[in-house]
Amino acid sequence: MLRWKPFRRDPVDPVAHVLAECLERIEAGESPDEVVARYPDLRQELEPLLATGLHARAVAPEQPDPDFRRRLRYRLEGAVPVAARLPRPAFGLWRARLASAAVTLLFLLLVAGGAIRVSAGSLPDSPLYPLKRATEDAHLALTPDLARRFWLRLDFAERRLVEAHALWARKGVVWEGGLLEMVGITEAVLEEYEVFADPGMAEGVRRLRALGERQRAFLEFLAREAPSRRARWLAAMLLHYTADWDSRAKAVLERMGSGR
Amino acid sequence: MAGSAAGEFDEAELVRRAQQGDAQAFGALYDQHVDRVYAYIAHRVGNRADAEDLTQEVFLRALASLSRFRWRGSLLPWLLTIARNLVTDHQRRRRREGAWPAAPLTAPAEDPVELAERRRQRERLRAAAAELTELQQQVIALRFAAGLSIAETARVMGRSENAVKNLQHKAIAALRRRLKGEGG
Missing domain, CATH: 1.10.10.10 (Winged helix-like DNA-binding domain superfamily/Winged helix DNA-binding domain)
Incomplete structure:
Protein backbone atom coordinates (compact mmCIF):
# COMPACT_ATOMS: atom_id res chain seq x y z
CA MET A 1 0.00 0.00 0.00
CA LEU A 2 1.50 3.34 -1.06
CA ARG A 3 1.77 5.88 1.72
CA TRP A 4 1.97 9.59 0.98
CA LYS A 5 2.96 12.34 3.36
CA PRO A 6 2.18 15.36 1.18
CA PHE A 7 2.33 17.99 3.91
CA ARG A 8 5.63 16.98 5.39
CA ARG A 9 8.57 19.09 4.24
CA ASP A 10 12.01 17.65 4.89
CA PRO A 11 14.87 20.13 4.63
CA VAL A 12 17.33 18.94 2.03
CA ASP A 13 21.08 19.15 2.43
CA PRO A 14 22.45 21.23 -0.50
CA VAL A 15 25.08 18.63 -1.40
CA ALA A 16 22.43 15.89 -1.31
CA HIS A 17 20.28 17.95 -3.64
CA VAL A 18 23.11 18.58 -6.11
CA LEU A 19 24.24 14.94 -5.97
CA ALA A 20 20.72 13.76 -6.76
CA GLU A 21 20.48 16.19 -9.64
CA CYS A 22 23.87 15.15 -11.03
CA LEU A 23 22.97 11.45 -10.89
CA GLU A 24 19.66 12.06 -12.64
CA ARG A 25 21.36 14.14 -15.35
CA ILE A 26 23.87 11.36 -15.96
CA GLU A 27 21.04 8.82 -16.06
CA ALA A 28 19.40 11.05 -18.69
CA GLY A 29 22.53 10.92 -20.85
CA GLU A 30 24.84 13.80 -19.83
CA SER A 31 28.50 12.95 -19.22
CA PRO A 32 29.83 13.04 -15.63
CA ASP A 33 32.34 15.77 -16.62
CA GLU A 34 29.62 18.01 -18.04
CA VAL A 35 27.51 17.53 -14.95
CA VAL A 36 30.28 18.23 -12.44
CA ALA A 37 31.37 21.31 -14.40
CA ARG A 38 28.10 22.97 -13.41
CA TYR A 39 29.19 22.97 -9.75
CA PRO A 40 32.89 23.95 -9.64
CA ASP A 41 32.69 24.81 -5.91
CA LEU A 42 31.45 21.34 -5.04
CA ARG A 43 33.64 19.45 -7.45
CA GLN A 44 35.94 17.90 -4.84
CA GLU A 45 33.08 16.69 -2.74
CA LEU A 46 30.92 15.55 -5.65
CA GLU A 47 33.36 13.55 -7.73
CA PRO A 48 33.98 10.66 -5.31
CA LEU A 49 30.30 10.43 -4.42
CA LEU A 50 29.32 10.35 -8.08
CA ALA A 51 31.94 7.70 -8.80
CA THR A 52 30.50 5.48 -6.05
CA GLY A 53 26.93 6.07 -7.21
CA LEU A 54 27.81 5.26 -10.82
CA HIS A 55 29.73 2.17 -9.74
CA ALA A 56 26.68 0.99 -7.79
CA ARG A 57 24.45 1.64 -10.80
CA ALA A 58 26.81 -0.29 -13.07
CA VAL A 59 27.22 -3.42 -10.95
CA ALA A 60 24.08 -3.69 -8.79
CA PRO A 61 21.45 -4.80 -11.35
CA GLU A 62 21.23 -8.58 -11.57
CA GLN A 63 19.33 -10.22 -14.43
CA PRO A 64 16.99 -13.16 -13.77
CA ASP A 65 17.79 -16.52 -15.26
CA PRO A 66 16.06 -16.67 -18.70
CA ASP A 67 14.48 -20.06 -17.95
CA PHE A 68 13.02 -18.80 -14.70
CA ARG A 69 11.75 -15.69 -16.49
CA ARG A 70 10.02 -17.77 -19.17
CA ARG A 71 8.53 -20.29 -16.74
CA LEU A 72 7.11 -17.62 -14.50
CA ARG A 73 5.57 -15.77 -17.45
CA TYR A 74 3.87 -18.95 -18.61
CA ARG A 75 2.58 -19.66 -15.12
CA LEU A 76 1.26 -16.14 -14.63
CA GLU A 77 -0.52 -16.07 -17.96
CA GLY A 78 -2.34 -19.22 -16.93
CA ALA A 79 -3.43 -17.55 -13.70
CA VAL A 80 -4.79 -14.35 -15.29
CA PRO A 81 -8.25 -15.71 -16.16
CA VAL A 82 -8.61 -16.95 -12.56
CA ALA A 83 -7.47 -13.62 -11.16
CA ALA A 84 -9.90 -11.73 -13.39
CA ARG A 85 -12.74 -13.36 -11.46
CA LEU A 86 -11.55 -11.94 -8.15
CA PRO A 87 -13.83 -9.33 -6.60
CA ARG A 88 -13.53 -5.70 -7.61
CA PRO A 89 -14.51 -2.89 -5.25
CA ALA A 90 -17.97 -1.99 -6.55
CA PHE A 91 -20.09 0.18 -4.28
CA GLY A 92 -22.35 1.13 -7.23
CA LEU A 93 -23.27 -2.49 -7.72
CA TRP A 94 -24.26 -2.77 -4.08
CA ARG A 95 -26.50 0.25 -4.39
CA ALA A 96 -28.20 -1.24 -7.45
CA ARG A 97 -28.74 -4.48 -5.57
CA LEU A 98 -30.25 -2.60 -2.67
CA ALA A 99 -32.67 -0.82 -4.97
CA SER A 100 -33.94 -4.09 -6.44
CA ALA A 101 -34.08 -5.60 -2.95
CA ALA A 102 -36.38 -2.82 -1.82
CA VAL A 103 -38.79 -3.69 -4.63
CA THR A 104 -38.98 -7.36 -3.61
CA LEU A 105 -39.23 -6.47 0.04
CA LEU A 106 -42.96 -5.90 0.03
CA PHE A 107 -43.61 -9.22 -1.66
CA LEU A 108 -41.47 -11.08 0.83
CA LEU A 109 -43.10 -9.49 3.83
CA LEU A 110 -46.63 -10.00 2.61
CA VAL A 111 -46.53 -13.39 0.96
CA ALA A 112 -43.58 -15.56 1.93
CA GLY A 113 -43.30 -15.34 5.73
CA GLY A 114 -43.35 -19.10 6.49
CA ALA A 115 -41.08 -20.09 3.65
CA ILE A 116 -38.50 -17.52 4.74
CA ARG A 117 -38.06 -19.25 8.09
CA VAL A 118 -37.67 -22.62 6.39
CA SER A 119 -35.19 -21.26 3.86
CA ALA A 120 -32.86 -19.80 6.52
CA GLY A 121 -30.82 -22.99 6.81
CA SER A 122 -30.82 -23.86 3.10
CA LEU A 123 -27.68 -24.46 1.04
CA PRO A 124 -26.97 -23.15 -2.47
CA ASP A 125 -28.20 -26.36 -4.08
CA SER A 126 -31.61 -26.10 -2.40
CA PRO A 127 -34.70 -24.75 -4.22
CA LEU A 128 -35.33 -22.45 -1.23
CA TYR A 129 -31.90 -20.86 -1.42
CA PRO A 130 -32.91 -17.95 -3.74
CA LEU A 131 -35.53 -17.00 -1.14
CA LYS A 132 -32.87 -16.95 1.57
CA ARG A 133 -30.76 -14.61 -0.54
CA ALA A 134 -33.69 -12.34 -1.39
CA THR A 135 -34.44 -12.11 2.33
CA GLU A 136 -30.85 -11.09 3.01
CA ASP A 137 -31.06 -8.32 0.39
CA ALA A 138 -34.32 -7.14 1.87
CA HIS A 139 -32.91 -7.15 5.39
CA LEU A 140 -30.02 -5.01 4.19
CA ALA A 141 -32.39 -2.61 2.46
CA LEU A 142 -34.26 -2.22 5.75
CA THR A 143 -31.12 -1.30 7.70
CA PRO A 144 -30.28 2.38 7.35
CA ASP A 145 -27.62 2.60 10.08
CA LEU A 146 -24.15 2.37 8.53
CA ALA A 147 -22.42 0.41 11.30
CA ARG A 148 -25.29 -2.09 11.41
CA ARG A 149 -25.17 -2.48 7.65
CA PHE A 150 -21.46 -3.32 7.76
CA TRP A 151 -22.17 -5.81 10.54
CA LEU A 152 -24.98 -7.37 8.53
CA ARG A 153 -22.77 -7.72 5.47
CA LEU A 154 -20.22 -9.51 7.61
CA ASP A 155 -23.08 -11.83 8.65
CA PHE A 156 -23.65 -12.58 4.98
CA ALA A 157 -19.94 -13.18 4.34
CA GLU A 158 -19.95 -15.54 7.32
CA ARG A 159 -22.98 -17.38 5.94
CA ARG A 160 -21.23 -17.83 2.56
CA LEU A 161 -18.28 -19.33 4.41
CA VAL A 162 -20.52 -21.70 6.36
CA GLU A 163 -22.39 -22.68 3.19
CA ALA A 164 -19.21 -23.24 1.17
CA HIS A 165 -17.83 -25.31 4.02
CA ALA A 166 -21.04 -27.35 4.30
CA LEU A 167 -21.12 -28.04 0.56
CA TRP A 168 -17.53 -29.23 0.71
CA ALA A 169 -18.08 -31.37 3.81
CA ARG A 170 -21.31 -33.00 2.60
CA LYS A 171 -20.71 -33.31 -1.13
CA GLY A 172 -17.05 -32.60 -1.79
CA VAL A 173 -18.09 -29.62 -3.95
CA VAL A 174 -16.02 -26.42 -4.12
CA TRP A 175 -18.57 -23.61 -4.38
CA GLU A 176 -16.49 -21.08 -6.34
CA GLY A 177 -19.23 -18.44 -6.51
CA GLY A 178 -19.64 -18.50 -2.74
CA LEU A 179 -15.91 -18.17 -2.13
CA LEU A 180 -15.72 -15.19 -4.47
CA GLU A 181 -18.73 -13.62 -2.83
CA MET A 182 -17.55 -14.05 0.76
CA VAL A 183 -14.18 -12.53 -0.12
CA GLY A 184 -15.83 -9.77 -2.14
CA ILE A 185 -18.17 -8.77 0.69
CA THR A 186 -15.40 -8.85 3.30
CA GLU A 187 -13.09 -6.76 1.09
CA ALA A 188 -15.85 -4.22 0.42
CA VAL A 189 -16.64 -3.90 4.14
CA LEU A 190 -12.95 -3.55 4.98
CA GLU A 191 -12.66 -0.77 2.41
CA GLU A 192 -15.60 0.99 4.01
CA TYR A 193 -14.06 0.66 7.48
CA GLU A 194 -10.87 2.14 6.02
CA VAL A 195 -12.83 5.11 4.74
CA PHE A 196 -14.91 5.73 7.87
CA ALA A 197 -12.52 4.55 10.60
CA ASP A 198 -15.15 5.48 13.17
CA PRO A 199 -14.17 4.34 16.71
CA GLY A 200 -17.75 3.08 17.16
CA MET A 201 -17.07 0.48 14.47
CA ALA A 202 -14.05 -1.09 16.19
CA GLU A 203 -16.03 -4.19 17.20
CA GLY A 204 -16.94 -4.74 13.55
CA VAL A 205 -13.29 -4.48 12.48
CA ARG A 206 -12.28 -7.01 15.14
CA ARG A 207 -15.01 -9.34 13.92
CA LEU A 208 -13.81 -8.84 10.34
CA ARG A 209 -10.28 -9.83 11.36
CA ALA A 210 -11.51 -13.04 12.97
CA LEU A 211 -13.77 -13.83 10.02
CA GLY A 212 -10.92 -13.10 7.59
CA GLU A 213 -8.72 -15.57 9.45
CA ARG A 214 -11.35 -18.28 9.18
CA GLN A 215 -11.89 -17.57 5.50
CA ARG A 216 -8.17 -17.76 4.85
CA ALA A 217 -7.86 -21.01 6.80
CA PHE A 218 -10.58 -22.58 4.62
CA LEU A 219 -8.95 -21.18 1.46
CA GLU A 220 -5.57 -22.57 2.51
CA PHE A 221 -7.19 -25.95 2.96
CA LEU A 222 -8.82 -25.76 -0.50
CA ALA A 223 -5.60 -24.54 -2.14
CA ARG A 224 -4.06 -27.84 -0.99
CA GLU A 225 -6.94 -30.28 -1.09
CA ALA A 226 -9.47 -29.22 -3.74
CA PRO A 227 -9.78 -31.94 -6.38
CA SER A 228 -9.62 -29.70 -9.45
CA ARG A 229 -6.62 -27.61 -10.45
CA ARG A 230 -8.93 -24.71 -11.27
CA ALA A 231 -10.40 -24.70 -7.76
CA ARG A 232 -6.93 -24.89 -6.20
CA TRP A 233 -5.83 -21.94 -8.32
CA LEU A 234 -8.89 -19.94 -7.35
CA ALA A 235 -8.27 -20.62 -3.66
CA ALA A 236 -4.58 -19.68 -4.07
CA MET A 237 -5.44 -16.45 -5.87
CA LEU A 238 -7.98 -15.55 -3.20
CA LEU A 239 -5.30 -16.15 -0.58
CA HIS A 240 -3.04 -13.68 -2.36
CA TYR A 241 -5.91 -11.25 -2.72
CA THR A 242 -6.64 -11.38 1.00
CA ALA A 243 -2.99 -11.46 2.14
CA ASP A 244 -3.05 -7.86 3.43
CA TRP A 245 -6.43 -7.98 5.19
CA ASP A 246 -5.06 -8.48 8.66
CA SER A 247 -2.51 -5.69 8.44
CA ARG A 248 -5.09 -3.35 6.91
CA ALA A 249 -7.61 -4.15 9.65
CA LYS A 250 -4.92 -3.60 12.28
CA ALA A 251 -4.11 -0.23 10.71
CA VAL A 252 -7.80 0.75 10.82
CA LEU A 253 -7.99 -0.21 14.49
CA GLU A 254 -4.92 1.88 15.21
CA ARG A 255 -6.48 4.85 13.42
CA MET A 256 -9.61 4.31 15.49
CA GLY A 257 -7.44 4.42 18.59
CA SER A 258 -8.43 0.87 19.48
CA GLY A 259 -4.98 -0.69 19.16
CA ARG A 260 -5.11 -4.37 18.29
CA MET B 1 12.81 6.98 -14.85
CA ALA B 2 9.58 8.53 -15.99
CA GLY B 3 8.41 7.05 -19.28
CA SER B 4 7.14 9.11 -22.17
CA ALA B 5 3.50 10.15 -22.27
CA ALA B 6 2.88 7.59 -25.02
CA GLY B 7 4.64 4.91 -22.96
CA GLU B 8 2.50 5.75 -19.94
CA PHE B 9 -0.63 5.58 -22.04
CA ASP B 10 0.38 2.19 -23.40
CA GLU B 11 1.05 0.91 -19.91
CA ALA B 12 -2.23 2.30 -18.60
CA GLU B 13 -4.01 0.52 -21.43
CA LEU B 14 -2.16 -2.73 -20.67
CA VAL B 15 -3.14 -2.44 -17.01
CA ARG B 16 -6.78 -1.84 -17.96
CA ARG B 17 -6.78 -4.88 -20.24
CA ALA B 18 -5.01 -7.03 -17.66
CA GLN B 19 -7.63 -6.01 -15.07
CA GLN B 20 -10.24 -7.39 -17.46
CA GLY B 21 -8.47 -10.74 -17.67
CA ASP B 22 -6.32 -10.28 -20.78
CA ALA B 23 -3.42 -12.69 -20.21
CA GLN B 24 -1.29 -11.22 -22.99
CA ALA B 25 -1.56 -7.74 -21.51
CA PHE B 26 -0.43 -9.02 -18.13
CA GLY B 27 2.38 -10.89 -19.88
CA ALA B 28 3.50 -7.65 -21.53
CA LEU B 29 3.49 -5.84 -18.18
CA TYR B 30 5.48 -8.69 -16.70
CA ASP B 31 8.05 -8.47 -19.53
CA GLN B 32 8.34 -4.74 -18.97
CA HIS B 33 9.04 -4.93 -15.23
CA VAL B 34 10.31 -8.35 -14.20
CA ASP B 35 14.00 -7.52 -14.65
CA ARG B 36 13.89 -4.51 -12.36
CA VAL B 37 11.75 -6.23 -9.75
CA TYR B 38 14.14 -9.18 -9.76
CA ALA B 39 17.19 -6.88 -9.63
CA TYR B 40 15.80 -5.09 -6.57
CA ILE B 41 15.00 -8.34 -4.77
CA ALA B 42 18.27 -10.04 -5.73
CA HIS B 43 20.24 -7.09 -4.40
CA ARG B 44 18.33 -7.19 -1.11
CA VAL B 45 18.34 -10.95 -0.48
CA GLY B 46 21.57 -12.00 -2.20
CA ASN B 47 20.72 -15.51 -3.35
CA ARG B 48 19.04 -16.79 -6.43
CA ALA B 49 16.52 -19.23 -4.96
CA ASP B 50 15.03 -16.64 -2.61
CA ALA B 51 15.14 -13.94 -5.31
CA GLU B 52 13.18 -16.18 -7.68
CA ASP B 53 10.64 -17.21 -5.04
CA LEU B 54 10.03 -13.63 -3.99
CA THR B 55 9.81 -12.37 -7.59
CA GLN B 56 7.16 -14.98 -8.28
CA GLU B 57 5.35 -13.96 -5.11
CA VAL B 58 5.39 -10.27 -6.15
CA PHE B 59 3.75 -10.99 -9.49
CA LEU B 60 1.20 -13.42 -8.06
CA ARG B 61 0.28 -10.92 -5.39
CA ALA B 62 0.11 -8.16 -8.00
CA LEU B 63 -2.12 -10.29 -10.17
CA ALA B 64 -4.40 -11.06 -7.24
CA SER B 65 -4.64 -7.37 -6.29
CA LEU B 66 -4.67 -5.89 -9.78
CA SER B 67 -8.39 -5.09 -9.58
CA ARG B 68 -7.61 -2.80 -6.61
CA PHE B 69 -4.71 -1.05 -8.35
CA ARG B 70 -5.39 2.59 -9.20
CA TRP B 71 -3.31 3.99 -12.04
CA ARG B 72 -0.85 6.68 -10.90
CA GLY B 73 1.54 7.00 -13.80
CA SER B 74 3.41 3.69 -13.62
CA LEU B 75 3.00 0.15 -12.37
CA LEU B 76 6.63 -0.27 -11.31
CA PRO B 77 6.54 1.68 -8.00
CA TRP B 78 3.51 -0.39 -6.97
CA LEU B 79 5.27 -3.66 -7.82
CA LEU B 80 8.35 -2.53 -5.92
CA THR B 81 6.22 -1.56 -2.93
CA ILE B 82 4.95 -5.14 -2.86
CA ALA B 83 8.53 -6.38 -3.31
CA ARG B 84 9.82 -4.17 -0.51
CA ASN B 85 7.19 -5.48 1.93
CA LEU B 86 7.89 -9.08 0.96
CA VAL B 87 11.65 -8.61 1.34
CA THR B 88 11.15 -7.04 4.77
CA ASP B 89 8.99 -10.00 5.87
CA HIS B 90 11.47 -12.43 4.36
CA GLN B 91 14.42 -10.89 6.19
CA ARG B 92 12.51 -10.82 9.46
CA ARG B 93 11.74 -14.51 9.01
CA ARG B 94 15.37 -15.24 8.15
CA ARG B 95 16.58 -13.43 11.25
CA ARG B 96 14.24 -15.54 13.39
CA GLU B 97 15.36 -18.75 11.70
CA GLY B 98 19.08 -17.89 11.70
CA ALA B 99 21.53 -17.09 8.89
CA TRP B 100 20.79 -18.48 5.44
CA PRO B 101 23.24 -20.32 3.20
CA ALA B 102 24.61 -17.99 0.55
CA ALA B 103 23.83 -19.67 -2.76
CA PRO B 104 25.41 -17.57 -5.52
CA LEU B 105 23.41 -15.44 -7.91
CA THR B 106 23.73 -16.21 -11.59
CA ALA B 107 23.47 -14.09 -14.71
CA PRO B 108 22.59 -14.83 -18.33
CA ALA B 109 25.39 -16.46 -20.32
CA GLU B 110 28.18 -14.08 -21.38
Missing part, protein backbone atom coordinates in the same frame (compact mmCIF):
# COMPACT_ATOMS: atom_id res chain seq x y z
CA ASP B 111 31.96 -13.95 -21.33
CA PRO B 112 32.88 -16.02 -18.24
CA VAL B 113 35.77 -13.76 -17.21
CA GLU B 114 33.65 -10.65 -17.42
CA LEU B 115 30.83 -12.46 -15.69
CA ALA B 116 33.07 -13.55 -12.83
CA GLU B 117 34.47 -10.04 -12.41
CA ARG B 118 31.01 -8.45 -12.38
CA ARG B 119 29.81 -11.02 -9.90
CA ARG B 120 32.79 -10.29 -7.65
CA GLN B 121 32.11 -6.55 -7.79
CA ARG B 122 28.42 -7.06 -7.17
CA GLU B 123 29.08 -9.21 -4.14
CA ARG B 124 31.50 -6.61 -2.81
CA LEU B 125 28.89 -3.93 -3.28
CA ARG B 126 26.21 -6.05 -1.62
CA ALA B 127 28.46 -6.82 1.33
CA ALA B 128 29.26 -3.12 1.79
CA ALA B 129 25.58 -2.15 1.38
CA ALA B 130 24.54 -4.75 3.94
CA GLU B 131 26.33 -2.72 6.62
CA LEU B 132 24.24 0.39 5.95
CA THR B 133 21.05 1.25 7.81
CA GLU B 134 17.83 -0.38 6.59
CA LEU B 135 16.61 2.81 4.92
CA GLN B 136 19.95 3.45 3.25
CA GLN B 137 19.94 -0.12 1.91
CA GLN B 138 16.47 0.42 0.51
CA VAL B 139 17.55 3.59 -1.28
CA ILE B 140 20.58 1.89 -2.83
CA ALA B 141 18.49 -1.08 -3.99
CA LEU B 142 15.66 1.04 -5.41
CA ARG B 143 17.85 3.68 -7.04
CA PHE B 144 20.70 1.56 -8.36
CA ALA B 145 19.52 -2.06 -8.60
CA ALA B 146 15.95 -1.35 -9.75
CA GLY B 147 16.83 1.94 -11.44
CA LEU B 148 14.03 4.06 -10.01
CA SER B 149 14.10 7.86 -10.11
CA ILE B 150 14.15 9.91 -6.91
CA ALA B 151 10.41 10.59 -7.26
CA GLU B 152 9.59 6.90 -7.77
CA THR B 153 11.83 5.87 -4.88
CA ALA B 154 10.03 8.38 -2.68
CA ARG B 155 6.69 6.85 -3.66
CA VAL B 156 7.81 3.31 -2.86
CA MET B 157 9.33 4.31 0.48
CA GLY B 158 6.44 6.59 1.46
CA ARG B 159 8.84 9.51 2.03
CA SER B 160 9.36 12.94 0.56
CA GLU B 161 11.77 13.44 -2.33
CA ASN B 162 13.98 15.58 -0.11
CA ALA B 163 14.18 12.82 2.48
CA VAL B 164 15.20 10.38 -0.27
CA LYS B 165 17.88 12.79 -1.55
CA ASN B 166 19.31 13.07 1.97
CA LEU B 167 19.19 9.30 2.44
CA GLN B 168 20.84 8.72 -0.92
CA HIS B 169 23.64 11.15 -0.06
CA LYS B 170 24.33 9.48 3.28
CA ALA B 171 24.05 6.00 1.77
CA ILE B 172 26.54 6.74 -1.02
CA ALA B 173 28.98 8.39 1.39
CA ALA B 174 28.76 5.42 3.77
CA LEU B 175 29.07 2.96 0.90
CA ARG B 176 32.19 4.76 -0.33
CA ARG B 177 33.80 4.63 3.12
CA ARG B 178 33.12 0.92 3.38
CA LEU B 179 34.34 0.10 -0.13
CA LYS B 180 37.47 2.15 0.45
CA GLY B 181 38.07 0.77 3.92
CA GLU B 182 37.85 -2.70 2.46
CA GLY B 183 40.82 -1.82 0.27
CA GLY B 184 39.18 -1.97 -3.13
